[in-house]
Amino acid sequence: MTHISEYPGKLDLDNCAREPIHIIGKTQAHGVLVSVDPENFIITQVGENATQFFGEAFDSFLGKDLTYLLGEEQMTGVVELLNSEEISVPREVWINNIKFLMLAHNSGLNLILDFEPLQEVDSSYHFQRQLTRVLNKFKASKSVDQLCNAATILTKEMFGYDRVMIYRFDEEWNGEVIAEIKEEDMGSWLGLHYPATDIPAQSRELFLKHQVRVISNVHYTPVPITPEISPLNEEPLDISRSGLRAVSPIHIEYLKNMEVGASLSAAIIVKGKLWGLIACHHKAAKYLDFYQRESCRFLAQMFSTELTLQENTALISRAKLSENIRRQLVVQMKEENDVVTALSEGNVKFTQIISCGGGAIFIKDQWKLIGNTPETKQLESLLNFIKKQPKNLFWTSKLSTLFPEANAYKEVASGVLCLKIADYKYIFWFRPEQIQEVNWGGNPQAKAFYNEKEDRLSPRKSFEKWSEKLTGISEAWQENDRDVARALRENISYTLLAQQQKEIEALNTQLMEANEELKLFSYGLSHDLRAPVRGMEGILAILDEDHRKELSEDGQALLQMSRDLNEKMNDLIDNILEYSQLNHADGLKVETVNTSELIGEVLKFVNVEGSYPKTTVKILPELPSMEGDRGMLFQLWSNLLNNAIKYSSEEENPFVEIGTEQLKGREVFYVKDNGIGVPKKMKKKIFETFQRGVGSRFKGTGIGLAIVKRIIEKHHGEVWLKSEEGKGSIFYFYIEI
Known part of the structure; x- marks a missing residue:
């Protein structure tokens, strides 16, 4: 069986933070813990000090009904309470002629009952006057410093501890004593800092949950709970919610080293976060009963509320100032x-x-x-x-x-x-x-040492003032600073976006103007270039017909070259105009086109039978129809087929095939030939204007495939090529309207 009192095997500074403080398995000595089965109220575990308080051997209660402890008359009311939704309401009971306050809560499968001897309770009027005075004092405080001083004075007057402090955490959970009231013979701890390891993370989490923690006697002997393991679930008993829960041996030694006999700590919670503690120390043992601890909890809550109000008021004031500045910055950015x-x-x-x-x-x-x-x-x-x-x-x-x-x-x-x-x-x-001189309560580097006798870590022994100069630290950035920065980011982003939109609109206007100018240029090109080219064509034709015989062979060759170049210039002008019209076309005249009929028209236009009698053109049957602009689709097929026929014409058995294939999850058209193919270095450029990979072997302007690509883009499709030089090409494409 694993003993729940064991400590982690690795002895380092993390031990304190990892110590199982919620299942230490022992209690303090000022009351008795009893655990029962909530199904039948059979006592399953009990604190061994039951003998002292209840007048019988502690183990005599195990296995007995709770009635054995409380009696028939009291048990009736207790059962009603424990079966109600208000189980945590304290109830006064008599046991062994001693008046106890019984506090109940559920812990897993266990019902835990804390029995604490009940002291004489002041009248409700006295309690009300105390809280009214506390509230008035807090409301009268004009600053956080005044509020903290009022809290220490009132706490000392109400509960009589020798020293009362307000202990505030910083961003790294180091603590600082920012207010203090004490007996005259005690040294002051005001202004001293304490490292975060003095109150580890799990202790801070418990303060958030349970808010008040009392240690009645630092020199007490921890009371074992028998049996150690709960018979209901065979697990250690979680007593983190019990006011009797024993104290970590490391913390007890820490308090002894500070010469503290008893302590009380109450959480100060601001906006759901542990802001600090009201920390009370007493030189001797001191017990506060449940009602007094509740008074302390109310005091801490009222303090927290007023502190939150003061911090919020200061925050709102700073936020208003920042907001006014931010609004002015927004105006400046607009202007x-x-x-x-x-x-x-x-x-x-x-x-x-x-x-x-x-x-x-x-x-x-x-x-x-x-x-x-x-x-x-x-x-x-x-x-x-x-x-x-x-x-x-x-x-x-x-x-x-x-x-x-x-x-x-x-x-x-x-x-x-x-x-x-x-x-x-x-x-x-x-x-x-901001160079800071920080006064620590003892050297913060000497946090703990190995205690051979106890086989565990022990806290430092010295708490004498230890000064340290801190450099390289500025005033901390507050949450409001970050909120203001985030708000400014939105304003700047919006302004930049608005400016970018204006720039885009201006560029778009310029582009439209340039587009119109380009359109006019295209038509001007048709008129200005076509006239001299046609004039040159006529002159060359006359020269050829009337004077060819007068020319030498070289002259005749030059004349033919001139006519060829003139023809090429005419084709180039046609293709440029064709490509330009594609770019400036306002929209598509979409209709359903019979693909086979359209290809037939293209083949007649190309005059395959007359110009390329050796070429075999195979059209697969039942080609799907196409949705698009018929004129553009004619140009598309005309360019693809003309290329395929032209670039395969020098083969022994030139062959062109037209069909469809399932690729990329759809049916795509293809035009396949057994021609010269496309060089590898040209595959990425083949669809650009004026790009040719065949030199002067074949006539062409290098615009045909650029026109193909543009038409397909206008129809929201895609075109690509599969080719190997000397082994033919396959052009694939699809359109989507």
């Missing part, structure tokens, strides 16, 4: 075309929205610096570091600990808050170093 100028050179600057020593803006590879900042080269390096951070908002008050290079400029930038607007758009706020 100024350049965001950087609006943020940095207007009546209000972005550095005023958050308290800082200086700031920087990085947009479009340019820096704009305001106030005290690192140098530009240092900022470039810092920016590269921040770009690696996962979130749009980065902040730290200890930059040099994360980015050692920053140690060189910690005087101006120990703290940085950086807002990412978009890629290559960042805004920085910098806070200077």
Whole structure:
């Protein structure tokens, strides 16, 4: 069987944080814990000090009905309570002629009952007067300092502890005594800091849940619970909700080293987070009963409420100021075309929205610096570091600990808050170093040591004042600072987006104007180039007919070359106009086209039988119809078939095949030939204008496949090529309307 009192085998500073404080298996000595089966109220476990309080041997209660302890008369009311939804309501009972307060709660399969001797309770009027006085004192406080001082005074007056402190946590859970009242013969701990390990994470979590923790006698002997393991579930008993739960031996030793005899701690909770503690110490043993502890809990809650109110009031005041500045910045950004100028050179600057020593803006590879900042080269390096951070908002008050290079400029930038607007758009706020002299309650580095006698860690023994100078730390960035930065990010992003939209609209207008000019140029090209080309064609024809015989063989060859070049120029003008008209076409005249009939028309137009009598053209039957602009589809098939026929014409048995195939999850058309193929280096360029991979062997302008690609794009389709040089080509395409 595993004993629940065992500690982790590895002895290091994590032990304190990992100690199983909720199942220590023992209780304090000022009351008795009894665990029963809620189904039948049979007692299954009991604290061994039951002998002292109940007048019988503790093990005599095991296995007996709870009636054996409470009697028939009291048991009736207790059963009604335990079966109700208000199980946690305290109930007064008599046992062994002693008046007890019984506190019940469920823990898994177990019903746990805490029995504490009941002291004389003050009248309800006295309790009401106490709370009314507390409330009035808190309401009269004008600052957090006044509120904390009032809380210590009232707590000491109500409960009589020798020392009462307000203990506040920082961002790293180190604690500081910010208010204190004490007996005159005790040394002051006001202003002392304590490391986070003094109150480990699991202890802080319990304070959030249960809020008040009392240790009646630091020198008590822990009371075992018998049996150690619950018979109901064969697991250690979780007693984290019990007010009698024993105290960690490490914490007990810690209090003894501080010469504390008893303690009381009450949680100060602000916005759901543990802000700090009302910490009470007494030189001797001191017991507070349940009602007194409830009074302390109410006091801590009223303190927390008033503290939240004061912090919210201060936050609202700062937020209003920041909001006014942000609104002015928004106005400046609307009035100024350049965001950087609006943020940095207007009546209000972005550095005023958050308290800082200086700031920087990085947009479009340019820096704009305001106030005290690192140098530009240092900022470039810092920016590269921040770009690696996962979130749009980065902040730290200890930059040099994360980015050692920053140690060189910690005087101006120990703290940085950086807002990412978009890629290559960042805004920085910098806070200077605030050298702090921190007084610790003992050396924070000497947290614990190995105790051979106890075979565990022991806390430090010295709590004498230990001073440390902290450098490279700025004022911390508050939640409000981050909220303001995020709000500004939205404003800047919206402004940049609006500016980009204006720029796009202006460019679109320019593009439309250029498009119209290009259209006019195309028609002008038709008129201005066609006339001289046709004139040249006529002159060359006359020269050929009337004077060919007068020319030498070389002259006749030059004349033929001139006529060929003139013809090529005429074809080029036609293709350019054709391509231009595709780009400027306003829309498609969509209709259903019989593909086989359309291909037949194209083949007649190409005059395959007359011009290419050796070529075999195979058209697979039942080609699917096409939805599109018939004129454009004619151009599409005309260019593809003309290329296939032309570039296979030099083969011994030229062959062209037209059909469909299932590719890319759809039915696609293909035009296949056994011609010259396409060189590998030309495959990616073949659909661009004026790109040819065949030299002068075949006539052409290099625009045909560009026209094919453009027509298919207008029909929301795709075209691609499969080819190997010298082994033919297959052009695949599909259209979607």
